Amino acid sequence: MRxxxxxxxxxxxxxxxxxxxxLTHVCHYLFYGVKRH
Structure with missing residues (x-):
């Protein structure tokens, strides 16, 4: 059950x-930031 x-x-x-x-689009900024670098 655990x-x-x-x-x-x-x-x-x-x-x-x-x-x-x-809501905040944080994932988009993080994703594009990682993709750029």
Whole structure:
């Protein structure tokens, strides 16, 4: 049961991070910054 709960938490954190990235466009800036260098 612990592994299922852990996977659920990880997926929630992942969704939260992608949501924040979409709101702030931080991922775009980071991605293009890494791509340039």
């Amino acid at each position: 592994t299922i709960k852990q996977g659920f938490v990880i997926s929630l954190v992942y969704l939260a991070l992608t949501y924040v990235c979409h």
